[in-house]
Amino acid sequence: QVQLVESGGGLVRPGGSLRLSCAASRSISSIYAMGWYRQAPGKDREAVSCFSSNVGFAAYRASVKDRFTVSIDTAKNTMYLQMNDLKQEDTGDYYCAAGRVQCSETVVNTPGWDAWYDKWGQGIQVTVSS
Numbered sequence: 001q002v003q004l005v006e007s008g009g010g011l012v013r014p015g016g017s018l019r020l021s022c023a024a025s026r027s028i029s030s031i032y033a034m035g036w037y038r039q040a041p042g043k044d045r046e047a048v049s050c051f052s053s054n055v056g057f058a059a060y061r062a063s064v065k066d067r068f069t070v071s072i073d074t075a076k077n078t079m080y081l082q083m084n085d086l087k088q089e090d091t092g093d094y095y096c097a098a099g100r101v102q103c104s105e106t107v108v109n110t111p112g113w114d115a116w117y118d119k120w121g122q123g124i125q126v127t128v129s130s
Helices: 105-109
Strands: 004-007 010-012 018-024 033-039 046-052 057-060 068-073 078-083 092-099 117-120 124-128
Touching: 004 092, 018 033, 018 092, 018 124, 033 078, 046 068, 046 078, 046 105, 057 068, 057 105, 078 092
Parallel strands: 010 124
Antiparallel strands: 004 018, 018 078, 033 046, 033 092, 046 057, 068 078, 092 117, 092 124
16 A cells, blocks of 8 residues: 655745655556645645546646646656645645546546545645745
């Protein structure tokens, strides 16, 4: 079973950038689908992005599209989330996950698909504040 470890969070000012990393304990290319989720204080967990290696497809939540970019480095078995032009509403705990659902626009923009992700990292905090 795969283990996932996030890193790269922290405090950043509005308009700034951060890059989150998610290191997998085995070949990331063999994982059917991966995703990034976040949970703000007092709110439900929501999808941010997903990626399916078999088709090289990525999808993004509407509110982060054009600001966030997901990528993978197969040599390092690591998935990244580059976050640019960060806003206060991006604040939260960010989690990477490995799952059984093909990445799609529906998966990231419709609640409930997180149940299809079997493995989760421990989460990492991102705070956007001036």
